[in-house]
Amino acid sequence: MERLGTLEVKNLNKKYRSQNDDLLVLDDINLTVQPGEFISIIGSSGCGKTTFLRLVVGLEKGYEGEILLDGQRLNGPSLKRGVVFQDHRLLPWLSIEKNVGMGLKNPKSGESRKTIQEHLELVGLKGFEKHYPHQLSGGMSQRAAIARALVNRPEILLLDEPLGALDALTRMYMHQELERIWMKEDITMIMITHDVDEAIVLSDKIVVMSSRPGTIKKIIPVPLARPRDRAGYDFANIKEEVLAEFQLHTDHPFTYSI
């Protein structure tokens, strides 16, 4: 039986209109994402990653080409496609608990409370239910935003540098957590990142983008068994392959960021 949630992007072009001339941000993007896949998008700043994500979420209109979900053209945002924005966008006047519950139809019901609690635990924010966003660190806010995006069980979760504000150790912990969530919820994830290691640890495929205009330069599959060994030989090889796309080479893979 075929599973639902196949995302197909065909010949996608996106222009932004500036004063006189059009700025071509995305140029002929073609990508198919199978249900349950974990995809990372990696590319230099300003190459159009966020723009691509916003198009897939349905927040951005006016493009050429097709974005299809199970063969249907997208029609605006939907609960089926959750998003974690680059800036966490928690509502400052709602407690963390209420923020996390935003995606639920009836956040006050007993069942919702339980779900909210579970998701807070999932991202390690137990005990911060009654706190407000301004009382949280940047990393905690990002984790709260992840919990908020997951709470209504979307088919596809789009993450825009969700771990950008975390320290290296918390980040590694979150890699484990994200992987666990991804497996448990059986959800498609598309994550933008600047961290090559992160991309390799988590993804089935890495999409490397180049800029001006943003195009897909290469799609690198990561056929490694999970959980992945960061110190392994194959890991290093794939890292070499990704970094080569950026004219960077490494004898020894520590953390490289693009």
Next chain:
Amino acid sequence: MKFQIIKNKLLGLIIPLILYVAWDFLTSREIIPPELLPAPKVIFDTWWDLQSSGELALNMKMSLLRVGFGFLLGAISGFLLGTAMGLWKPVELYLNPLFNFFRQIPVVAWIPFLILWLGIDEWFKIVFISFGAFIPMALKTLEGIKGVPASYLEVVRVFEYGWFRVLRTVIVPSALPSISTGLRLCLSEAWMLVIGAELVAAGEGIGNVMVIARRLFQTDVVLVGVIVIAITGFAMDKVLGLLETRFLGLHRSQNAQ
């Protein structure tokens, strides 16, 4: 922390105190003639007389009643217009240019027409006050709603919220601080204008007491009027300020970050 706050408040009292001492010194030695500026002690006695005869209370009551009605009328209509323009683009397109034109007109410029239409009795004063109160309220309400960050609206679009839930979850909380500021501006405007209206048209009221006193060269009564107006205005703003902190205090600090 606490000490610092008290210290900062005390700093604001230094200059008034110096002015008071100078005033007392200059008037009690009659360096400034008493017809031009009465001494603090005289002011205090006059205030006491007006107070104990009940004259002050009666006139204050009249002024405050007018402020109350004018404020309510202006605040409600301003809020409604601001909300309508903020939430519905067509309303904004139809009405905002007219509103911007209207608000350039100083409220006092309406006095001749208002008197012509409404006479010089209560309705004139109330409508006059409400004209003035209407403008900051409409402006601040519109500003508050227009200022709702688009990024938050995107979040709830992804969650497929209906309009009511968008209103309740994002628009109201986000616009509330600005609306509350509008309310305060609106009240202080109303209080200024009631005095203006009473200076123009006779009847009871604190402004009228001052007009009569000026004609009789009772500078002390005029000055009592000035001080009472200042204290009342200050107190009203403080009360609204406290209510605001009480209900929005937390909220404001969260928005500020």
